[in-house]
Amino acid sequence: MSPAMSLTAIGLVVAATIGIGLFGLRISRTTSDFYVASRAVTPRWNASAISGEYLSAASFLGVAGLVLVNGADMLWFSVGYTVGYLMLLVLIAAPLRRSGAYTLPDFAETRFESAPVRKICSCLVFGIGTLYLLPQLRGAGLALQTVTGAPTEVGAAVVAIIVVINVAAGGMRSITFVQAFQYWLKLTALATPIFVILIAWRSGDHPVGVLESLQGAGAEWAEPLSRAGGRDHPVYATYSLLLALCFGTMGLPHVLVRFYTNPDGRAARRTTVVVLALLGVFYLFPPVYAVLGRSFAPDLIGAGADTVVLELPGRIFPGTAGDLLGALVAAGAFAAFLSTSSGLTVAIAGVIDQDLLRNRLHRLTGGDYLAVNSFRIAALLAVAVPYLAFNLTGALSLADTVGLAFAVAASTFCPLLVLGIWWRKMSTVGAAAGLIVGGVAAITAVLVNVIGPPQGGWPKALIGQPAAWTMPLAFITVIVVSKLTPHKIPRGTARSMVRLHTPEAVDVDRGLSPLT
């Protein structure tokens, strides 16, 4: 692989990202611009931006790596990532928009009228965001290492710095344009090498012995639920993964905030349809890389499977053609790291700014500061913490780390949102208990995975894919505790329910209700 060409391509992506960010700077002036682009982005732009933001290092590099090692079962990652959007759309997108809350903590506060519940939500947003940012930084490190041989800290630092500058400078408006551009870049970068390979294969001037590698000793890899790669209890693991991805998407901070950038509920639905199509097209390609990888890069199965997408073009086409394709893929990978990290950073920074920073700054400076500056400091914090964590933690595969972030979201925000929107008898204590029990269970599983997972059997399966037990645990906790504390049902439940379930055009008060 030619470092010069790949570095040039990465440089161009970075330049374009910052360039569009600066262009956005001129139009984003108010706080509302920063958070949700003043709610005026058309469905097509928005769908490209949502897809651009959602397709992270885990999708671009991680899925292919997991399929390469563990075989067909890992295809459920791409199915789950996509179906999560459908769940979000039908179950909660419309009511949540109507609640008038910008963030998950906002929703918790309006619905449950409780500052402690809000604080728990803020901490969870920060935790889930950090867990999701971690693999983005790790992916960036791996990509730069593959291209230049630099240590992984360098790539991670590059992405961290660019994201902070971009978010602090432009906010959401410029992010929308940046991400829409990055979706198309990612799709092009992933698809082009595949088409070139297919053309070479059909014209017969290049030996592509793919099918041979799937027969004989390697055949088990292509079988579903085959335990290839040493994953025990495949049915449990698959169910748990599907649950985490289907119900976790609704609890991801950067995904939710995106639904507010639509002008109305109708546009939000249109946007989701386009998003599903865009994601579906994208996910056709990672499995192809994995299958080709079985033939052309079998050495990566042992270690470094996450780099298969980056390595493959150079292995199949040694020489200039491979260099060019490799540079394109590296550029696409950086687009993936940058777009997801930017979106996450905007969302997490929003929460840090509102819940942790602004009041303190206000006290420190005696009110002599701009709201936007607080947001900028929050953006710096939002990236600095995962960067430190990245330097401390070991090598969990990209898609697995992201899968765990989904599991935490599914065990905390999913019960809060689904029951909070649909169940009138949910009490404030029940909400808090569900968040704490689900959160502690899922985060414990994450930590065990990071520090040193069990070696095999049920313990490994249960800890590796915790959602199938942590999510029901959280739901049951909310329901039981709410039944036990009926006197703690929020006073404004009737009002919240009307607000959540009547269409937006109705002139009910959607402003944040002050704490009573």
Add this chain to the structure above:
Amino acid sequence: MSDTRRAAGDPEMTTYRDVQLSPDFSELRRRFRRFVFPMTGLFLAWYFLYVLLADYAPGFMSTKIGGNINIALLLGLGQFVSTFAITLLYVRWADQKFDPDAKHLRDQIEGETQ
């Protein structure tokens, strides 16, 4: 608790309470739930069934239909198609059924608060 506020003559609370208790509002919520929850259950069951079939009925799943195409492949592709079909169905339902009903409720509320 709302009842005490109502007794104290909080006009805003009374409207919200009335809307929530009104048959139209419960009907609207009921309709939404009756469409959305079964739909969600159905497509989740469909995904989970596919996993079960792959585990317990590999013979059935690998039945060749022609060339390299077998039942598992068809069902797998069918999941993509069905996910998209469900989405389109929901969007159509929301545009054609839910929004008009909601508009009706809106007219009612706005009439009352004026």
